Amino acid sequence: QAQLVESGGGLVQAGGSLRLSCAASGRTFSAYAMGWFRQAPGKEREFVAAITRSGGSTYYTDSVKGRFTISRSNAKNTMYLQMNNLKPEDTAIYYCAAKSATYNEYVSSYDYWGQGTQVTVSS
Numbered sequence: 001q002a003q004l005v006e007s008g009g010g011l012v013q014a015g016g017s018l019r020l021s022c023a024a025s026g027r028t029f030s031a032y033a034m035g036w037f038r039q040a041p042g043k044e045r046e047f048v049a050a051i052t053r054s055g056g057s058t059y060y061t062d063s064v065k066g067r068f069t070i071s072r073s074n075a076k077n078t079m080y081l082q083m084n085n086l087k088p089e090d091t092a093i094y095y096c097a098a099k100s101a102t103y104n105e106y107v108s109s110y111d112y113w114g115q116g117t118q119v120t121v122s123s
Contacts, residue, residue, distance in 0.1 A: 002026040002098045002112040009094060009117030012086055016121070020081040022096030022114060029077040030054070033103035035110060036070060036081045038092035038119075045095070047105035049081060059103065064090075086121045093118050 008020040022034070035050040049070040050059045058070050067086075072079040079096055094117050097110035 002029075002032060004096050004098060004112055004114035006094065006096050006114040006117040009119045011120045011122065014087055014121055014123050016086050017082070017084045018086065018119060020083070020094055020096075020117060020119075022079040022081075024077045024079070024098065029072075030074040032098035032100060032112075034070075034072060034079045035097045035099070035103060035105075036079075037095045037097060037107060037110075038090075039095070039116075040092040043092075045107050047107070048094070050103040050105065051079065052103055057103075059105070061105070083119070086119075088121045088123045091119060091121050 003025045005023045012018055030053055033053050036048040037045050038048050039045040047061050051070045051072055055072045067084050069082040096114045098112040099110045
């Protein structure tokens with residue numbers, strides 16, 4: 001099993017930046033592909049970005065390409081999401097998730113989830 005804890009959320013003005021972290025414990029971190037998802041009030045949870053077990057490949061939803069960067073440090077058992085040029089529509093609870101097979105964008109395929117961290121972008 002893996003335990004995941006997100007941090008780094010907060011309130012920021014439009015155009016600002018935040019860096020989210022996801023600290024993992026339990027089974028070997030490098031065994032998992034990882035993803036970031038978000039859920040805005042009244043909306044379904046949606047995919048944001050994913051990264052392979054080695055960190056060699058990444059995948060983003062179109063709305064964050066060029067603004068967000070996903071990365072990981074297997075030595076530190078931590079994944080990151082650098083968010084630049086934030087927009088009000090990025091406001092949501094952000095969740096990190098882990099899966100034991102190839103990374104993808106499907107919520108239902110991830111095995112472990114963190115508790116989420118709130119990101120609020122003011123206009």
